[in-house]
Amino acid sequence: MMENQDLGxxxxxxxxxxxxxxxxxxxxxxxxxxxxxxPFNLFQKNCWTDLFPSSDQNLEKxxxxxxxxxxxxxxxxxxxDEEAGISSPNSIISGLSxxxxxxxxxxxxEELEIIERECSRSITDEEDGETxxxxxxxxxxxxxxxxxxxxxxxxxxxxxxxxLGKRLGLxxxxxxxxxxxRRARTxxxxxxxxxxxxxxxxxxxTEENRRLQKExxxxxxxxxxxxxxxxxxxxxxxxxxPSCERIASPPYSSASGPGSVDPRANQMILTRQGPVPFNLRxxxxxxxRPISDLHPRS
DNA sequence: GCGAGATAACAATTTACATCA
DNA sequence: AATGATGTAAATTGTTATCTC
Numbered sequence: 234m235m236e237n238q239d240l241g242x243x244x245x246x247x248x249x250x251x252x253x254x255x256x257x258x259x260x261x262x263x264x265x266x267x268x269x270x271x272p273f274n275l276f277q278k279n280c281w282t283d284l285f286p287s288s289d290q291n292l293e294k295x296x297x298x299x300x301x302x303x304x305x306x307x308x309x310x311x312x313x314d315e316e317a318g319i320s321s322p323n324s325i326i327s328g329l330s331x332x333x334x335x336x337x338x339x340x341x342x343e344e345l346e347i348i349e350r351e352c353s354r355s356i357t358d359e360e361d362g363e364t365x366x367x368x369x370x371x372x373x374x375x376x377x378x379x380x381x382x383x384x385x386x387x388x389x390x391x392x393x394x395x396x397l398g399k400r401l402g403l404x405x406x407x408x409x410x411x412x413x414x415r416r417a418r419t420x421x422x423x424x425x426x427x428x429x430x431x432x433x434x435x436x437x438x439t440e441e442n443r444r445l446q447k448e449x450x451x452x453x454x455x456x457x458x459x460x461x462x463x464x465x466x467x468x469x470x471x472x473x474x475p476s477c478e479r480i481a482s483p484p485y486s487s488a489s490g491p492g493s494v495d496p497r498a499n500q501m502i503l504t505r506q507g508p509v510p511f512n513l514r515x516x517x518x519x520x521x522r523p524i525s526d527l528h529p530r531s
Numbered sequence: 532g533c534g535a536g537a538t539a540a541c542a543a544t545t546t547a548c549a550t551c552a
Numbered sequence: 553a554a555t556g557a558t559g560t561a562a563a564t565t566g567t568t569a570t571c572t573c
Contacts, residue, residue: 368547368562388540410563413541418561420541
């Protein structure tokens, strides 16, 4: 909440209360289901069941352990540990499930040993009664420094990550997570702003549409008047260049008598006569030149 | 050129905690 | 004071794109 104010994330739009799967991510399911099970994935599946064979109690104890590490504690691990993927409370799990973090330096047997060791420790920890997993809450100073750094550059390189972590007494991974979440918040905020903008556009277009409909009605009523026909010049024949699709208008009528209509006005009438396909490529200042002008023969 | 592994960024989700009625 | 609902930030998990070998 406090953070909310700090970031100016106070736009309140009526979004669905619970996030659902992104409808645009159509292929996510396909891709996930089409992935062939890697040997490591098979390992991770078997790992838990092998470690805790048919014992829900053991499994539960191990889970409890994984929740039992105080992340508010000043990190004592080295950066090397961090890079090896055993830094965060859940990184053992992450290491097992992640397809990239775990397998780097530690082989399966070592991981199993680590897990077993930690699990056995967890049981004693639990008996000590200090099992609740604490979630780190960054101090105002820490947030301010991170915010400042984010403003300068919203991504991290490994060097910067380490430096920030060292400066703030955080693990590089925590710095990384903060930046990640911060980017997500920025994106969400931008989405809200965009949504608001589109809403306004929609309102304006609705209003414009209403106005044009009214104008159409008025023009239809006017059409019934014979005087209107007297002022109309014959329909203009437009010629389109087949190669560049530019429109070439015929030479303006030399008629400039008292009853004649300004050709520009005629053009306006033409443009009001229904939806004309708009060709962006053809939308250029040379719209009304004859074809011969468009492609002068040299 | 192709495949495997490493890496970073990201989306979606979970979880712990704070606040309020 | 206790409690449940709710919002938010921290953290996790899985996917994708890109790069290098």
